[in-house]
Amino acid sequence: MSSTRTSSEPSTSYGSSTDVRPRRGRVLGAWCAGLLLAGVSAVVACRAADTDLRTPVPQLLAFLPWLLVPTGAALLLSLLARWWTGLVWGVVVLGMLAWFIEPYGNGDEPAGPAVARLRVLTSNVEFGGATDALVGAVRREGPDVVFVAECEYGCQATVRRELGTAYPYRRAVEGGTSVGSVVLSRFPLTPAPAVPGRMGMPGAVADVDGRPVRLQLAHPEPPLPRQVAVWKRELGRLRDFADAHRDDGPLILAGDFNATQDHAAFRRIIDTGLRDAARLAGSPREPTWPSRTTPVLGAQIDHVLVSGEFSATRARFLDLPGTDHRSLLVDVTLHQPG
Numbered sequence: 001m002s003s004t005r006t007s008s009e010p011s012t013s014y015g016s017s018t019d020v021r022p023r024r025g026r027v028l029g030a031w032c033a034g035l036l037l038a039g040v041s042a043v044v045a046c047r048a049a050d051t052d053l054r055t056p057v058p059q060l061l062a063f064l065p066w067l068l069v070p071t072g073a074a075l076l077l078s079l080l081a082r083w084w085t086g087l088v089w090g091v092v093v094l095g096m097l098a099w100f101i102e103p104y105g106n107g108d109e110p111a112g113p114a115v116a117r118l119r120v121l122t123s124n125v126e127f128g129g130a131t132d133a134l135v136g137a138v139r140r141e142g143p144d145v146v147f148v149a150e151c152e153y154g155c156q157a158t159v160r161r162e163l164g165t166a167y168p169y170r171r172a173v174e175g176g177t178s179v180g181s182v183v184l185s186r187f188p189l190t191p192a193p194a195v196p197g198r199m200g201m202p203g204a205v206a207d208v209d210g211r212p213v214r215l216q217l218a219h220p221e222p223p224l225p226r227q228v229a230v231w232k233r234e235l236g237r238l239r240d241f242a243d244a245h246r247d248d249g250p251l252i253l254a255g256d257f258n259a260t261q262d263h264a265a266f267r268r269i270i271d272t273g274l275r276d277a278a279r280l281a282g283s284p285r286e287p288t289w290p291s292r293t294t295p296v297l298g299a300q301i302d303h304v305l306v307s308g309e310f311s312a313t314r315a316r317f318l319d320l321p322g323t324d325h326r327s328l329l330v331d332v333t334l335h336q337p338g
Contacts, residue, residue, distance in 0.1 A: 029081035036074035058223040064262040103284035104261040105270040111338030122147040123327035124256040128155035130322035146184040173200025218255035235265035242272040251307040277304040281315035
């Protein structure tokens with residue numbers, strides 16, 4: 001008798017490779033999405049916990065809005081991998097980022113009548129490299145008060161020679177490279193104590209049409225990997241200064257803070273009652289550094305902070321050759337206390 005093979009016998013030669021490859025791709029996609037979400041979640045958790053922790057958290061917090069990019073990539077990978085847990089995780093992280101990207105601090109307008117208008121310029125000239133460009137910008141824009149960081153010996157000599165007539169009042173900390181700083185004013189200045197730091201942070205009191213306005217330049221150390229503790233300490237000194245002058249009348253605290261609104265140490269300065277003039281003028285996230293990639297990519301680390309007696313109506317960001325910072329020019333109005 002002859003035997004016959006029925007069609008019900010199992011086959012092992014078809015379908016295995018086509019089933020395994022998509023499965024491996026989904027697993028890889030889920031792993032990549034998980035790694036992206038874990039990294040972003042760690043930074044967002046520090047933002048939610050109101051801490052800057054240590055390297056690399058401060059450096060990543062400076063670019064918090066750009067964490068939307070890896071979060072979006074993780075969401076796409078989770079969708080393609082059919083990893084529903086990752087999809088929910090990504091949506092939660094996306095929502096938290098959207099919440100934290102909103103402007104921070106008080107944006108209320110002062111109630112009293114306007115009594116004086118000032119134009120304020122803050123500029124980091126990077127070791128004096130943008131001094132000539134700064135002189136041109138000051139002559140063109142006509143600010144009333146100018147805060148200049150990293151104005152070394154040559155920069156200060158040039159500023160004194162080229163702008164001394166228009167700005168006869170100045171307070172300076174002499175120094176080389178990044179140490180030197182100067183405040184220029186059309187208004188009479190009386191000396192005020194500087195805020196201590198590794199780089200110069202001079203202070204003064206301006207007589208603005210008979211009204212005293214405290215001026216203070218800010219330039220703490222940047223949060224480089226081995227000096228995050230120094231950065232926190234110097235921002236803390238600026239916070240203590242702002243808190244000590246909370247009830248002393250009008251105050252302008254301006255300069256290169258090396259910090260954004262996403263850094264807890266900077267938010268503590270805002271929490272003393274100061275407001276960011278760029279935010280009041282409608283530009284809370286316009287980047288000022290690094291100038292090579294702004295305005296497409298960067299962080300707003302240069303600020304003009306004002307007390308509650310001020311409103312701000314216009315903010316402009318100036319590109320000066322020779323420096324890695326954009327300068328910030330704001331128009332502010334001093335109001336009589338309401």
